[in-house]
Amino acid sequence: MVAIIPQPLHVESPVGGAAFPLEGAVLVAGPTEAEQRVAAYAADLLTRAAGTRVAVAGSVPDGAPSIALRLADVAGPSGSDSPERYTLEVDGSGAVLTATAPVGLFHAVQTLRRLVTEGEHGPEVSAVVVHDAPRFAWRGLSFDVARNFFPVRQIELVIDVLASYKLNVLHLHLTDDQGWRIETPSRPELAKLASETSTSGTAGGHLSLADFRHLQDYAADRFVTIVPEIDLPGHTNAATSVYGELRADGQRTAPYEGIEVGFSQLTYDLPATEPFLREVLADVAAITDGEYLHVGGDEALTLGAEEYAQFIALLEEIVAETGKKTITWQEAAQAGTRPDTLLQYWDNRVDSAPFLAAAARGSRFIMSPGNRAYLDMKYTAEYPLGQDWAGLIELRTAYDWDPAEVIEGLPVDQIEGVEAAVWTETLSTQEELFLMLLPRLSAVAEVAWTAPERKDWDDYRARVVAEAATWRREGLSFHETPQVDWS
Numbered sequence: 239m240v241a242i243i244p245q246p247l248h249v250e251s252p253v254g255g256a257a258f259p260l261e262g263a264v265l266v267a268g269p270t271e272a273e274q275r276v277a278a279y280a281a282d283l284l285t286r287a288a289g290t291r292v293a294v295a296g297s298v299p300d301g302a303p304s305i306a307l308r309l310a311d312v313a314g315p316s317g318s319d320s321p322e323r324y325t326l327e328v329d330g331s332g333a334v335l336t337a338t339a340p341v342g343l344f345h346a347v348q349t350l351r352r353l354v355t356e357g358e359h360g361p362e363v364s365a366v367v368v369h370d371a372p373r374f375a376w377r378g379l380s381f382d383v384a385r386n387f388f389p390v391r392q393i394e395l396v397i398d399v400l401a402s403y404k405l406n407v408l409h410l411h412l413t414d415d416q417g418w419r420i421e422t423p424s425r426p427e428l429a430k431l432a433s434e435t436s437t438s439g440t441a442g443g444h445l446s447l448a449d450f451r452h453l454q455d456y457a458a459d460r461f462v463t464i465v466p467e468i469d470l471p472g473h474t475n476a477a478t479s480v481y482g483e484l485r486a487d488g489q490r491t492a493p494y495e496g497i498e499v500g501f502s503q504l505t506y507d508l509p510a511t512e513p514f515l516r517e518v519l520a521d522v523a524a525i526t527d528g529e530y531l532h533v534g535g536d537e538a539l540t541l542g543a544e545e546y547a548q549f550i551a552l553l554e555e556i557v558a559e560t561g562k563k564t565i566t567w568q569e570a571a572q573a574g575t576r577p578d579t580l581l582q583y584w585d586n587r588v589d590s591a592p593f594l595a596a597a598a599r600g601s602r603f604i605m606s607p608g609n610r611a612y613l614d615m616k617y618t619a620e621y622p623l624g625q626d627w628a629g630l631i632e633l634r635t636a637y638d639w640d641p642a643e644v645i646e647g648l649p650v651d652q653i654e655g656v657e658a659a660v661w662t663e664t665l666s667t668q669e670e671l672f673l674m675l676l677p678r679l680s681a682v683a684e685v686a687w688t689a690p691e692r693k694d695w696d697d698y699r700a701r702v703v704a705e706a707a708t709w710r711r712e713g714l715s716f717h718e719t720p721q722v723d724w725s
C-alpha cells in the first residue's frame with residue numbers, strides 16, 4: 239500500500255512495477271544552492287527512514303540506483319499553477335523528483351520518504367508515479383508558547399513535523415496574560431520581568447533575538463515561515479504587569495498563572511499606549527523574515543466596541559508602517575478591518591454575518607474552526623489533557639471537514655488556508671504537546687493540502703498507521719486513538 243500523508247492529487251502504482259534498493263543508492267541534484275540544500279536534507283531524511291546511509295554525490299556510479307532532484311518547468315496536475323507542485327517518478331532504476339521551485343522538490347522528498355519500505359533484501363522504494371499540488375497555499379499550526387514556554391529544541395521538533403506534513407506556516411503565539419516570550423530590544427523589561435510565569439508553575443522562559451533568528455533559519459531550511467503573534471489589545475496582562483503606565487489606574491497588575499481568558503486590556507487613551515505599541519511592533523517586524531505580523535485582537539472582552547475598533551485601526555496602521563501585513567483573530571472583522579488584513583476564524587459558536595460582510599469587502603480568511611482544528615481540545619471526555627469548550631475532537635473529527643463549508647456563503651477563493659492551533663494552558667511538556675498534536679495534525683494537514691475528492695476517512699485511517707513507526711523512531715509521543723488499528 240502506498241501510504242502518503244497528505245494524500246497527493248494523483249498516485250499511480252504500475253502493476254508489477256519494480257522497486258529499487260536504497261542500499262548503494264546515491265542522491266544527485268542540480269547545481270544551485272537551493273537544490274543542494276534540499277538534497278542534503280533528503281540524504282538525512284532517507285538515511286534515517288531506511289537505516290542505511292544515502293549520500294549526495296556529484297555523479298551516479300555505473301549501475302547504482304539514483305535519486306535525482308531536478309528543477310524544471312513541470313506542468314501542474316489538473317492545471318495547478320501552485321509554485322509548490324511536484325512530480326515523483328520511481329522505477330527499478332531509481333527516483334526522479336521534478337519541481338518548478340525548490341519548495342516542490344522538498345515536498346517530493348517528503349513524499350519519497352513515505353515510500354521507503356523494508357523489502358526482502360533491505361530497504362527499498364516501490365515503483366510509483368505521483369503528481370501533486372496543494373489545495374490551499376497557507377497551511378499551518380498556531381502554537382501557544384505563552385501559557386507555557388517551550389524551548390528552542392521543542393519548537394524545532396514541531397517545525398520538523400510541520401515540514402513532514404507539507405505544512406508551511408508556524409504561527410507562534412508569543413505573548414499572553416501569563417508571559418512575554420520574545421525579546422523586544424526597545425522594551426527589554428518585558429521578557430526580563432514577565433517571562434518567568436506559566437500556567438503549570440514551571441520555569442517559563444522566552445526566545446532571545448538569537449533564538450528567534452535561529453528558528454527562522456531552521457524553519458526556512460524546511461520551507462516553513464514563522465508568523466509571530468503579539469496578542470493585543472486583550473491578553474495583555476504580561477505587559478501590564480511590567481508597565482503601570484499602560485493602566486488607567488497607573489498600577490502594575492499582578493503576574494497571572496491561571497487559565498481564564500478575556501480579563502486583561504490596554505487602554506487606548508493613555509499617553510503610554512501608542513508608543514508601547516509602536517516600539518514593540520517595530521521590534522518584532524524588524525526581526526521577522528515573513529511578510530505577516532499577527533496582532534491578536536481576540537477576546538478583548540472588557541473593551542467597548544468603539545475603543546476596540548480604535549485599537550484595530552491603529553494596529554493595522556502601525557503594522558503597515560513597518561512594511562508588514564496584518565493578521566488578526568476573527569473578532570476584528572466587527573471593527574471593519576482593511577481588506578488586506580487576513581482574518582483568522584476560530585470561534586464557530588458565533589453568528590457569521592460579520593465575516594460575510596468582511597468577505598464582501600474583500601477580506602481573506604485562515605480557517606481554524608475550534609471544533610475541528612483546535613488540537614488542545616480533548617479527544618474524549620475522559621482524556622486527561624486539554625480543554626473541551628469547543629467540543630471533543632477525536633481523530634475523525636479533525637479529519638472529516640471541508641474549510642469551504644465552515645462559514646456558509648464564504649467564497650472558497652477567499653480562503654487563504656488552514657491552521658490547526660494548539661493552546662497550552664494544560665500542556666507543559668514535550669510529551670503532552672505531541673500527544674495532542676499527533677495524530678491529529680496529520681489529519682488537519684490533509685484537510686489543508688488534499689483536494690476534497692481525494693480525501694477519504696477509511697483510506698486515511700489505514701495510511702496513518704505507517705506514521706507511528708516514524709513517530710516512535712523520532713521519540714515523539716502520539717495518542718493511540720482506538721479509531722485507528724495501530725497493530
Ligand code: TNX
Nearest residue numbers: 499536537567584614625661
Ligand atoms: C480561546 S482561540 C483563545 C485562547 C485560548 C483558547 C483555549 C483564541 C483566539 N483565543 O486564548 O487559549 O481558547 O482553547
